[in-house]
Amino acid sequence: MAARASSKTSESSDKVSVICRALRRAIIEQALEPGAKLPEDALGERFGVSRTIARHALGQLAAEGLVELRRNRIAVVATPSWQEARDAFDIRIELERLVVRQLAGKLTKAQIAELNAHVDAEDRARGGTDAVSIRLATEFHILLAHMTNSPILVRYVSEVAYRCCLTLSLYSRPHSTECAINEHRAIISALAKGDEAKVMDLMHHHLDSVANRALVAPTPQRGRDLLDILAPYADEVTSNRVVKLPKVARRG
Amino acid sequence: MAARASSKTSESSDKVSVICRALRRAIIEQALEPGAKLPEDALGERFGVSRTIARHALGQLAAEGLVELRRNRIAVVATPSWQEARDAFDIRIELERLVVRQLAGKLTKAQIAELNAHVDAEDRARGGTDAVSIRLATEFHILLAHMTNSPILVRYVSEVAYRCCLTLSLYSRPHSTECAINEHRAIISALAKGDEAKVMDLMHHHLDSVANRALVAPTPQRGRDLLDILAPYADEVTSNRVVKLPKVARRG
DNA sequence: GGACCCCAAACTGCATGCAATTGGAGCGCG
DNA sequence: CGCGCTCCAATTGCATGCAGTTTGGGGTCC
Numbered sequence: 322m323a324a325r326a327s328s329k330t331s332e333s334s335d336k337v338s339v340i341c342r343a344l345r346r347a348i349i350e351q352a353l354e355p356g357a358k359l360p361e362d363a364l365g366e367r368f369g370v371s372r373t374i375a376r377h378a379l380g381q382l383a384a385e386g387l388v389e390l391r392r393n394r395i396a397v398v399a400t401p402s403w404q405e406a407r408d409a410f411d412i413r414i415e416l417e418r419l420v421v422r423q424l425a426g427k428l429t430k431a432q433i434a435e436l437n438a439h440v441d442a443e444d445r446a447r448g449g450t451d452a453v454s455i456r457l458a459t460e461f462h463i464l465l466a467h468m469t470n471s472p473i474l475v476r477y478v479s480e481v482a483y484r485c486c487l488t489l490s491l492y493s494r495p496h497s498t499e500c501a502i503n504e505h506r507a508i509i510s511a512l513a514k515g516d517e518a519k520v521m522d523l524m525h526h527h528l529d530s531v532a533n534r535a536l537v538a539p540t541p542q543r544g545r546d547l548l549d550i551l552a553p554y555a556d557e558v559t560s561n562r563v564v565k566l567p568k569v570a571r572r573g
Numbered sequence: 574m575a576a577r578a579s580s581k582t583s584e585s586s587d588k589v590s591v592i593c594r595a596l597r598r599a600i601i602e603q604a605l606e607p608g609a610k611l612p613e614d615a616l617g618e619r620f621g622v623s624r625t626i627a628r629h630a631l632g633q634l635a636a637e638g639l640v641e642l643r644r645n646r647i648a649v650v651a652t653p654s655w656q657e658a659r660d661a662f663d664i665r666i667e668l669e670r671l672v673v674r675q676l677a678g679k680l681t682k683a684q685i686a687e688l689n690a691h692v693d694a695e696d697r698a699r700g701g702t703d704a705v706s707i708r709l710a711t712e713f714h715i716l717l718a719h720m721t722n723s724p725i726l727v728r729y730v731s732e733v734a735y736r737c738c739l740t741l742s743l744y745s746r747p748h749s750t751e752c753a754i755n756e757h758r759a760i761i762s763a764l765a766k767g768d769e770a771k772v773m774d775l776m777h778h779h780l781d782s783v784a785n786r787a788l789v790a791p792t793p794q795r796g797r798d799l800l801d802i803l804a805p806y807a808d809e810v811t812s813n814r815v816v817k818l819p820k821v822a823r824r825g
Numbered sequence: 826g827g828a829c830c831c832c833a834a835a836c837t838g839c840a841t842g843c844a845a846t847t848g849g850a851g852c853g854c855g
Numbered sequence: 856c857g858c859g860c861t862c863c864a865a866t867t868g869c870a871t872g873c874a875g876t877t878t879g880g881g882g883t884c885c
Contacts (some may be wrong), residue, residue: 371870384636393837408723417668427875471660623840645846645867
């Protein structure tokens with residue numbers, strides 16, 4: 322029996338949604354790197370809509386954590402800190418364990434075929450760019466989430482997976498995807514067998530190893546951003562904004 | 574040692590954010606029941622802003638799953654199906670287990686005092702309305718999430734907790750809160766002792782019992798909405814929208 | 826040469842206006 | 856009495872315009 326009946330997907334065909342999808346994809350394919358500026362005018366012009374719409378789209382992406390929005394400032398692609406990246410993976414592990422727990426032994430043959438077809442596509446894409454490989458790997462997990470037919474689970478898994486993609490741009494070494502593909506196959510097989518405990522374990526270790534390969538080391542200096550490094554030192558500042566560095570006459 | 578260093582909170586003081594907070598609170602206190610209409614004009618007028626801003630706020634709340642937005646239709650407070658409610662609780666259990674796992678044995682005395690103070694407040698509010706009790710109980714969980722200092726975890730726990738509040742309005746019998754308060758105290762105590770396994774179990778059963786008390790029964794007919802009941806029968810319709818019921822000449 | 830200041834360009838925050846869509850009241854018909 | 860039709864008020868979708876804020880570059884003074 323299929324895991325739940327099918328249901329309608331969210332995200333209609335608003336102009337806003339179209340822009341969101343486009344930007345999301347650009348971000349996870351790393352065409353837009355973390356920190357890239359996203360001025361409303363430019364987006365509006367590029368997508369043939371008014372600034373109002375572009376702005377709204379940015380708001381949605383900010384709600385998903387892919388974009389950072391600071392008042393009166395140009396929006397930028399989010400640059401999660403190393404710790405946030407680790408947190409995202411931790412959450413993702415729990416959510417995806419839940420996914421495979423719900424799915425174990427409940428997939429139709431058609432669904433299993435669909436999953437296998439997807440992994441085949443991942444395989445074929447191995448020659449291509451990293452960006453495409455990463456996107457396909459991510460979409461495998463989202464495909465799984467869809468099969469639970471729990472819209473909430475789909476949303477959260479998608480979001481957190483996208484965020485994890487983001488962190489790959491930041492902290493990953495050029496990575497090898499073959500093992501990930503094999504792990505995907507193992508997961509499908511365990512799902513088909515209905516071995517709940519095993520598939521949860523497989524998913525856990527799969528994501529953990531992806532995280533460990535991606536988030537190379539605590540390397541505190543790779544925080545990438547001066548502001549992150551200085552953040553702890555600015556705690557006593559009352560205002561929300563970091564104090565305007567006053568010329569730093571570095572007398573010791 | 575405190576669990577992580579402090580960090581700045583998100584959600585600035587935009588007009589949009591103000592409206593979001595107000596609506597969120599109105600929703601979780603059940604002043605706005607599921608299905609309640611939220612016309613942009615009315616909101617704008619009520620909050621003294623333009624429709625643009627109200628619209629943007631609705632977009633944010635829709636992204637959080639508290640509001641349903643259908644093209645060209647008045648926005649309404651979300652009415653999750655029974656299954657969605659159950660899914661939300663399942664996700665919530667996993668997320669909050671993660672919260673207490675990270676927190677066990679890592680809370681400062683000040684943090685423990687803060688938690689106790691909150692539960693005291695819950696206790697004092699027992700005489701008041703259900704709405705306030707529910708809000709306080711929810712805020713206890715969000716307070717816990719905050720102490721992890723993981724912004725992502727805070728966001729997801731908050732969202733899913735709010736969604737669970739929503740389902741209480743729909744499917745809950747007038748419920749008794751005392752036991753929940755005791756369970757909160759037990760969780761604090763186990764956190765202080767640092768008993769990771771135990772606190773995860775406590776949280777699990779706490780949320781599970783809340784869910785079971787709230788989601789009274791599968792009662793398939795309480796789906797509340799004709800569309801939900803008919804949804805499975807509309808699967809073969811190609812378009813996204815349900816076919817316009819053509820007068821249903823109910824010949825057998 | 827470098828620190829400081831000031832101003833214009835760029836950009837965001839928000840309100841308003843107009844066209845398109847909806848849904849419901851009213852009305853006619855079987 | 857119920858069903859279907861038409862039409863209009865209510866409402867959304869979106870673009871544009873204006874005001875306020877930030878940015879960054881050139882000129883000035885040390």
